[in-house]
Amino acid sequence: MSSTPLSQRAVAARPAPYLDELNPAQREAAETLEGPVLMLAGAGTGKTKALTSRIVHLLATGTAKPNEILAVTFTNKAAREMKLRVGRTLGEAVEGMPWLGTFHAVCVKLLRRHAELADLKSNFTILDSDDQIRLMKQLLAAANVDEKRWPARMLAGIIDGWKNRAWTPEQVPPDEAKAFDRRGVEFYAAYQARLRDLNAVDFGDLLLHVIRIFRENEDVLAQYRRWFRYILVDEYQDTNVAQYLWLRLLAGGHRNICCVGDDDQSIYGWRGAEVGNILRFEQDFEGAKVVRLEQNYRSTGHILAAASGVIASNKGRLGKTLWTDGEDGEKVRLIGHWDGEEEARWIGEQVEDLQRGTRGLDPFGLDSMAILVRASHQMRAFEDRFLTIGLPYRVIGGPRFYERLEIRDAMAYFRLATSPDDDLAFERIVNTPKRGLGDKAVQTIQKTARSNGVSLHEGARLAVQGQLIRGKGAGELRVLVEAIDRWHGQVVAEADTHVELAEMILDESGYTGMWQADKTPEAPGRLENLKELVKALENFDNLQGFLEHVALIMDNESEDSEEKVTIMTLHAAKGLEFPVVFLPGWEDGLFPSQRSMDESGLKGLEEERRLAYVGITRAERLCTISFAGNRRVYGQWQSQLPSRFIDELPEAHVEVLTPPGLYGGGYGAAGMSASASPILQGLAASSVQERASRADVYNSPGWKRLQSRSGQRGMAQPQEARGITIDLEASSSFSTGDRVFHQKFGYGEVMALEGDKLVIEFDKAGTKNVVARFVVQAGQADDVPF
DNA sequence: TACTACGGTATTTTT
DNA sequence: TACCGTAGTA
Numbered sequence: 172m173s174s175t176p177l178s179q180r181a182v183a184a185r186p187a188p189y190l191d192e193l194n195p196a197q198r199e200a201a202e203t204l205e206g207p208v209l210m211l212a213g214a215g216t217g218k219t220k221a222l223t224s225r226i227v228h229l230l231a232t233g234t235a236k237p238n239e240i241l242a243v244t245f246t247n248k249a250a251r252e253m254k255l256r257v258g259r260t261l262g263e264a265v266e267g268m269p270w271l272g273t274f275h276a277v278c279v280k281l282l283r284r285h286a287e288l289a290d291l292k293s294n295f296t297i298l299d300s301d302d303q304i305r306l307m308k309q310l311l312a313a314a315n316v317d318e319k320r321w322p323a324r325m326l327a328g329i330i331d332g333w334k335n336r337a338w339t340p341e342q343v344p345p346d347e348a349k350a351f352d353r354r355g356v357e358f359y360a361a362y363q364a365r366l367r368d369l370n371a372v373d374f375g376d377l378l379l380h381v382i383r384i385f386r387e388n389e390d391v392l393a394q395y396r397r398w399f400r401y402i403l404v405d406e407y408q409d410t411n412v413a414q415y416l417w418l419r420l421l422a423g424g425h426r427n428i429c430c431v432g433d434d435d436q437s438i439y440g441w442r443g444a445e446v447g448n449i450l451r452f453e454q455d456f457e458g459a460k461v462v463r464l465e466q467n468y469r470s471t472g473h474i475l476a477a478a479s480g481v482i483a484s485n486k487g488r489l490g491k492t493l494w495t496d497g498e499d500g501e502k503v504r505l506i507g508h509w510d511g512e513e514e515a516r517w518i519g520e521q522v523e524d525l526q527r528g529t530r531g532l533d534p535f536g537l538d539s540m541a542i543l544v545r546a547s548h549q550m551r552a553f554e555d556r557f558l559t560i561g562l563p564y565r566v567i568g569g570p571r572f573y574e575r576l577e578i579r580d581a582m583a584y585f586r587l588a589t590s591p592d593d594d595l596a597f598e599r600i601v602n603t604p605k606r607g608l609g610d611k612a613v614q615t616i617q618k619t620a621r622s623n624g625v626s627l628h629e630g631a632r633l634a635v636q637g638q639l640i641r642g643k644g645a646g647e648l649r650v651l652v653e654a655i656d657r658w659h660g661q662v663v664a665e666a667d668t669h670v671e672l673a674e675m676i677l678d679e680s681g682y683t684g685m686w687q688a689d690k691t692p693e694a695p696g697r698l699e700n701l702k703e704l705v706k707a708l709e710n711f712d713n714l715q716g717f718l719e720h721v722a723l724i725m726d727n728e729s730e731d732s733e734e735k736v737t738i739m740t741l742h743a744a745k746g747l748e749f750p751v752v753f754l755p756g757w758e759d760g761l762f763p764s765q766r767s768m769d770e771s772g773l774k775g776l777e778e779e780r781r782l783a784y785v786g787i788t789r790a791e792r793l794c795t796i797s798f799a800g801n802r803r804v805y806g807q808w809q810s811q812l813p814s815r816f817i818d819e820l821p822e823a824h825v826e827v828l829t830p831p832g833l834y835g836g837g838y839g840a841a842g843m844s845a846s847a848s849p850i851l852q853g854l855a856a857s858s859v860q861e862r863a864s865r866a867d868v869y870n871s872p873g874w875k876r877l878q879s880r881s882g883q884r885g886m887a888q889p890q891e892a893r894g895i896t897i898d899l900e901a902s903s904s905f906s907t908g909d910r911v912f913h914q915k916f917g918y919g920e921v922m923a924l925e926g927d928k929l930v931i932e933f934d935k936a937g938t939k940n941v942v943a944r945f946v947v948q949a950g951q952a953d954d955v956p957f
Numbered sequence: 958t959a960c961t962a963c964g965g966t967a968t969t970t971t972t
Numbered sequence: 973t974a975c976c977g978t979a980g981t982a
Binding site: 274297374377409441442548568605607609722741742743764765766778804805 | 958959965966967968969970971972
Binding site: 318319322803804805806807 | 973974977978
């Protein structure tokens with residue numbers, strides 16, 4: 172019933188308005204239903220539209236029924252969005268698609284059905300990373316491992332990495348197995364054993380268990396291959412090895428798989444994503460049809476060209492040429508600042524200007540503006556600044572609702588009420604609020620539980636009965652144990668509504684009281700969150716349903732209506748778009764991040780570059796890149812070089828802005844002068860910058876790199892470079908031992924010379940790296956150039 | 958058992 | 973610099 176000709180006849184016969192809205196490439200992607208398809212969808216090219224149209228097409232032509240389509244995404248948000256749009260296009264006529272969801276949500280469903288094949292009970296609990304680390308801490312403590320040298324976090328990271336690559340403990344290759352003091356695999360195995368005992372899985376296991384079930388049970392796999400006749404995968408460039416294997420298993424029969432992605436937007440390599448998956452698609456699925464979506468509907472011509480220019484430096488791309496038939500718009504704006512605070516101040520002003528509608532542009536609402544940073548610590552400068560000028564902002568990211576301490580505590584209580592044997596939950600809250608049960612008491616409970624082969628909850632009961640725990644704690648523990656029994660009874664009996672029950676639990680446990688009694692400033696907020704949690708319960712039929720939901724849905728869309736500027740990381744911005752985008756902190760070491768280059772070399776640099784590409788392509792109409800010459804890094808002032816990505820911006824699409832103010836406005840300090848970029852040279856030619864510019868030695872990229880490295884390590888400054896410094900700054904050549912004065916740091920002594928930077932031990936401010944230009948010989952303070 | 962002081966460390970984080 | 977986590981102490 173699903174032969175190709177038939178389904179296509181059906182299309183021809185029926186009016187299909189959703190297809191008319193597509194451009195030729197999108198349409199091809201939506202209509203090629205049989206066989207493997209790779210949809211290479213550049214930023215802003217209508218990927219979701221094509222994808223949802225494809226689903227609609229499958230349904231509308233009768234090619235597939237809703238339950239025959241497996242559609243996987245990475246985020247709940249993406250899944251929601253897709254569901255919504257399918258429903259809307261179809262006119263809500265179709266019942267929901269049961270297999271449209273995140274990889275994890277789909278796996279949970281599968282695993283619940285076949286839990287016994289993975290040695291689990293179908294009511295297994297799903298641990299989040301917090302539980303995971305807690306568990307590992309226990310394992311490490313039991314093995315007498317020094318937590319200082321070998322932290323549980325590290326182990327968790329290593330094991331996660333292995334799971335991302337679909338390695339069971341036995342499959343970890345020997346050289347990898349040496350990780351974690353040569354005991355990584357040992358702890359991995361122990362951890363898995365512990366999870367089995369707890370009837371629990373972590374996120375990685377959701378995939379791995381299902382893969383194992385498929386591999387070991389041909390009949391099960393065959394059943395799902397028959398079942399899922401059409402497979403769609405969103406953000407394919409972000410899949411890890413485990414997800415890839417999972418997909419290959421399921422698509423293995425019919426090969427009706429359509430993967431959508433953009434290799435240029437692969438920014439989660441550090442989390443196990445394998446760009447190789449998308450790059451290899453055509454080999455993996457022979458005869459695959461590759462469709463490129465290249466018409467961009469989001470950004471203006473200049474923005475698109477700037478982004479394309481940057482990403483062009485990456486090797487091994489599948490290659491796309493984004494184009495638009497829209498207007499060129501404003502050029503991407505580039506500006507350097509004296510330091511990070513100055514940058515924040517300037518951006519704050521820009522936001523206000525744009526809001527008022529200066530610059531000959533229509534006013535932009537605050538909602539349409541975003542500041543995208545590389546690392547979350549950069550947010551602080553903006554928050555500080557916006558707070559002082561009273562500019563409303565919203566920070567995306569940070570601790571999510573369900574990750575908050577009080578929410579997790581409350582959830583642990585709920586978990587105990589539904590399943591009293593949940594040891595991790597029990598452990599979490601035995602002494603929260605304080606019940607006088609310390610380490611020793613908990614150990615006694617654990618020992619009792621273990622020797623009797625029961626849960627901690629039962630162990631606690633036995634310990635109380637056997638008077639193994641004495642004093643104040645004993646009474647409190649008895650109360651807790653009995654309370655858990657009672658709550659559980661209520662859950663089973665369904666005596667009260669779950670919302671009332673939840674309130675009762677939080678009340679009787681003393682948890683609410685604990686925060687009410689707390690007079691620290693954050694207590695009211697926490698109570699507020701608890702209220703919100705209870706409110707969220709109303710959307711579910713019972714506690715179990717809620718807990719199940721929460722285990723996989725850790726997102727937190729707080730809908731507030733007030734107009735605000737958005738501040739978030741580049742990673743968090745993927746998939747979003749804003750009319751106005753600010754990209755601050757484009758400085759070598761910060762962006763691209765030194766760490767990612769150190770850890771992953773060229774691969775890391777290329778991922779950073781993709782991040783730059785993602786950043787620029789978020790902008791619809793106005794994109795402003797900025798950098799600061801000086802930045803405080805961990806309390807130390809450091810002079811910064813403009814990002815190498817700035818050199819890669821195509822000149823024709825960039826407008827270099829001159830910072831306001833003569834001297835104080837800053838001119839990008841060291842980096843500006845050292846840059847080989849024509850863009851920055853153009854800038855350097857303007858009045859103030861002239862003084863900062865250097866002879867050609869400084870203008871070679873090689874020197875720039877050298878300089879940025881030597882800056883950290885105290886490499887001696889070459890003789891000729893010093894000569895140049897003297898020429899340009901007649902009054903200020905330095906040698907070690909000189910007494911100098913700096914506007915910000917006061918008096919100090921020159922300890923070393925590094926390129927155009929000096930290492931100075933200031934009398935008050937400590938040792939700093941500062942640019943020679945901003946320092947004068949002591950006693951010449953009157954000549955300070957600012 | 959609970960508080961304080963110190964030291965080590967410091968990206969990005971869909972589930 | 974600022975936080976978190978651990979260890980030491982009351």
